[in-house]
Amino acid sequence: YQWLFFEQYSHEPYIAVRKALLTFPERAGDATPERLAVTLERGNKALGVMNRHLENNAFFAGSALSVADIALYAYTHTAEQGGFQLDAYPAVSAWLGRVEADPGHVPIEWVG
Known part of the structure; x- marks a missing residue:
């Protein structure tokens, strides 16, 4: 559950x-300079x-x-839109590619 909590709170x-x-x-x-600076820094x-974890792991919770x-x-x-x-x-970029290469991956822009 560690990475799910990380996603929600960090x-x-x-x-x-x-x-x-x-x-x-x-x-x-709501996009004050202070709030934009804080969200950029903490993001x-x-x-x-994430990058440090993925340097030694293909995925977040196993192989x-x-x-x-x-x-x-x-x-x-x-x-990047943010x-x-x-x-x-x-x-992180390499991991995004691995996720997108999964046969079950459906892009958000997908139209059935």
Whole structure:
């Protein structure tokens, strides 16, 4: 459960929120310079934690894709829309590729 808690308390509040502040017009009033700075700093910290783990592990909770990977993938793969530079986290970028290569992966833009 470690990575699910991490996603909820150390990842989503910064990566997802920063993206929302920058991309949804109705959130523009909440996008103060201070809040944007905090979400950027803490989001980068979360990406750093992820990168360090993924330098020695293919996935978050073992050697195969798990619910932890799915939970963390959701906001990580769109983090650049929030101003995060994923190329600074090569292990995270490689992991995103592994998740996307899974035969069961369905892109968010998918239309059935």
